[in-house]
Amino acid sequence: MTSAELFNQIKAKKSFLCIGLDTDIQKIPRQLLDTTDPIFAFNKEIIDATHDLAVAYKPNLAFYESLGVNGWNSLEKTVNYIRYNYPDLFIIADAKRGDIGNTSNLYARAFFDAMDFDAVTVAPYMGEDSVTPFFTYVGKWVILLALTSNKGADDFQYMTENNEKLFERVIKTSAKWGNEDNMMYVVGATRAEMLADIRKIIPNHFLLVPGVGAQGGSLEEVAKNGLNKQCGLLVNSSRQIIYAGKDEKFAEKAREAALEVRDEMAGLLEKYL
């Protein structure tokens, strides 16, 4: 998918919402536990209930890996289900991978070939040859960690040399490895004040923004500082939407929660774009 195609989706849906499928077997409604694949059953209902309000879904791999082979199976089924039923949606593997070149090649194969994800999140610590193998798949994306939403972001990401912070160097350096049609950046919503600075470095790239909702970031602040002329934002919400309800009406409740975010996004697109 190109950035123009993604922007078309955003305009059509008046939404730049990414729904995080952080599906935890301990948090899904009890009645699903009797099905053969409770994780997939939950995801399917959430997706069916919200697909017209979101432009992207983002399963975080940890939730699936923690269940071993069964979890990996649920993940594959989820990706296939979205691709088959709602082919325009953008699917992100939140995997935070990254290894030496010949190994990153295999991660690319895992997410872009064995599964049909559109994008994978990658950690920048190992540098260029850990990132560029993903670009051999045309139309696919790397979403590189830049400034994350967690407390630990302060440990290393603000390290400074020649007036340049580590996350700024990551962005400046890596922007040369790819382009605006195969590279996005993770910038946490809890750091919304930094978005304006980051926009000066990369005015045109898409940013994936986690941390709105459960982690405390403000959507208005993110939009004000982060929107560009192609929207340029995917804002993720996970727990706030998928666990909005706890009983058999969980999908309906998820839709209500997603609708609320979508309506706010529609207003922000009108206001700032």
Next chain:
Amino acid sequence: MTSAELFNQIKAKKSFLCIGLDTDIQKIPRQLLDTTDPIFAFNKEIIDATHDLAVAYKPNLAFYESLGVNGWNSLEKTVNYIRYNYPDLFIIADAKRGDIGNTSNLYARAFFDAMDFDAVTVAPYMGEDSVTPFFTYVGKWVILLALTSNKGADDFQYMTENNEKLFERVIKTSAKWGNEDNMMYVVGATRAEMLADIRKIIPNHFLLVPGVGAQGGSLEEVAKNGLNKQCGLLVNSSRQIIYAGKDEKFAEKAREAALEVRDEMAGLLEKYL
């Protein structure tokens, strides 16, 4: 496993060899392709042929994930096989994970609970709360990326503030999060000249050293600069050992290659310890 128990293994076997199970379906002998699980069949023969010469095995997750559910299944079988047949061996998930706290918790569950790995490699970019959840499993280890063996290591790992490089800050800061019985560091053999400096910061921690062999690092240099009084080194070799032979005698050839490394290690332990 404690560091003392690991050292006992090293003394008993006169070896600090870790064998990387980077098992690639495109590189294993053709006759294995007729078995129900060629990846596991290959690993099993390699392990049976080398278990008395190595103290650790390290499957790199990318190789398994690239095969989807089947790959994950081969991985689980491999870990179970080692644990059941050779319980003293140290098993490392070379996964380079790392995410916000509640998500790293799930990665810990994936590798230490759903599977019985002893250690997992972790990327440091997201800081403390991406690392410490792994410590809730007593006897298990984090192996944190410090200075990697690839070319891309130069992109960010040498960034300097107040005379301290990023990889040094990673080591100094993170050494306070854990201790010498739950934390190791990855230091590439292609950077052997840095090992002596790193030993000044963390004299007692174990280091996992990739890059000897196919990537060009020298074992003698690594030993001279990296050995401490508890050995303190696990040196990994993957392709050089597991693909030493290409036909039906591949396991025998792998044993010969491992024996050569082990004999060199026995000499180095005698010389420097």
